[in-house]
Amino acid sequence: MKKILLMMMAMFIATGIYAQEEKPIKIITNHPDFKVKVKRCAASNKTVVIDLIFNNVSSSDVKMSAYGGSSSVAYDDEGNMYKDGNLQVSIANTNSFYQYGTDSFVIPADVPVKITIQLENVSASAEAIPRLMVALDCDKWGLNPHKPIIINNIPISRD
Numbered sequence: 001m002k003k004i005l006l007m008m009m010a011m012f013i014a015t016g017i018y019a020q021e022e023k024p025i026k027i028i029t030n031h032p033d034f035k036v037k038v039k040r041c042a043a044s045n046k047t048v049v050i051d052l053i054f055n056n057v058s059s060s061d062v063k064m065s066a067y068g069g070s071s072s073v074a075y076d077d078e079g080n081m082y083k084d085g086n087l088q089v090s091i092a093n094t095n096s097f098y099q100y101g102t103d104s105f106v107i108p109a110d111v112p113v114k115i116t117i118q119l120e121n122v123s124a125s126a127e128a129i130p131r132l133m134v135a136l137d138c139d140k141w142g143l144n145p146h147k148p149i150i151i152n153n154i155p156i157s158r159d
Contacts, residue, residue: 023153030149031141033058039114041129041154043122048156050117050132056107064138066091066102066115071135071145074119076126076156082119089134090116122156129154 027036039051056062066072068089074082091105092113107113117134131152135145 022155025154026152028150030143030147031138034062034141034143036149036151038151038154041156043124043126043156043158046121046124048119048122048126048129050119050129050154052115052117052134052151054107054113054115056109056111059109061106061108062138062140063104063106064136064141064143065104067135067137067145068117072117072133072148074117074129074132076122077128077130078123078126080123080126082122086120088118088120090118127156129156 025038027038029036033056035055035057037053037055039053041048041050043049066089068083068087069085070083072083072087072089074087076082089102091102092115105113115134117132119129129151131150132154133148133150135148136143137145
């Protein structure tokens, strides 16, 4: 009986330690009507694709632009930084990735819009993106490249 109890305690402790290592994703949008979800973060070779869903929970449509290039930046868990040509943005399933800035796009009220961030030359041993900052321009919500979306603790899935 004591052995079973000791084994169960060891399993609970090991599970607790493992659970503490995984930090939850934290998202700061800088506006209460602007919600963002991370749908996936997947790697293939040295390319990482992060799909985000932008949602406008206000009662009216909102117009904005998103920026790649030097305005947005990502960091991996090995201390590497991705910006300029290594961080690009695409809006709503377009096949065009923008290095410096997207055309303006509209987020309709209560309609999700897919945004894809593509990171290039990511280390094959990177397991997470501890911080992603996506620069936006949105006059209605007072967002600008100095007030980006900040997403912390995005795990990278690999095949």
